[in-house]
Amino acid sequence: MRGHLAWVTGDIGSMAALSNAAAEMATAVGTRAMAIQQGGRALAIMGDKDGALHAIGEAEQALTGGKSGDDPDSLYFYGPELLTRQRGIILTYLADSLTAYLRAANTILDALAALPSAVRDSEWVASYRVRAAAAFAASGEPDAASAELRRAHAIASVTGGSKTLGEIARVHARIAAKWPTNPWVVEATEQITER
Structure with missing residues (x-):
């Protein structure tokens, strides 16, 4: 959420760093996938095409690997469709x-x-x-x-x-x-x- 707040306030460098930290710390598959894609979006905004596309691919792969017992109920809408929408957003930046x-x-x-x-x-x-x-x-x-x-x-x-x-x-x-x-x-x- 701090990475999201950094995006909202236009601090894209912090968005990338905080999202990457969240992805490394996350034990829940859904949380990890969302943090990775958010970091990918930051990379896209900064013009790192390869990094952004790699990140969204990694997020999609993490999510298709299945849910973990640590996934909170609030991740109910974090599915493949959300990551595909985020891929579309990343593609608009690139x-x-x-x-x-x-x-x-x-x-x-x-x-x-x-x-x-x-x-x-x-x-x-x-x-x-x-x-x-x-x-x-x-x-x-x-x-x-x-x-x-x-x-x-x-x-x-x-x-x-x-x-x-x-x-x-x-x-x-x-x-x-x-x-x-x-x-x-x-x-x-x-x-x-x-x-």
Whole structure:
């Protein structure tokens, strides 16, 4: 959690160091896998492609090795789908081409599609849709970006998620500035600006 807090506050060096320390100390498989992937995300943010991809692969391998008796009940949602979403996030940080951004967006959406529908429409999952939308936009796909923003907005406007709504507004502003007359973007604008 200290590594997560470092990410939230933008201290990426501490995020990497704290996540690595947590992974080394963890006795629970789920906890270890989550710490490894978080460290991988830090490496991706810092531009270490090989290190980031190695870390997410290691996290996936650790989690598929099974649960330990030490896994707390709060790790119920730490499954392969979460790590696939995190792989998608890592790929967005590392993307350097339209194709790479498209791959990142599709990786996130593939993981979301594997979730049960009740979970798929939750507030914390909506933020992944916003990340997918941003990656679609960066790949030159305004239709797909707008569709994901609309899905995320439909969830966040019901749950009242102000942080997610803020993320939606920021990504939407970039899309609307680049493709103001695209019909999908116009529909997203109408939905997002509705009061």
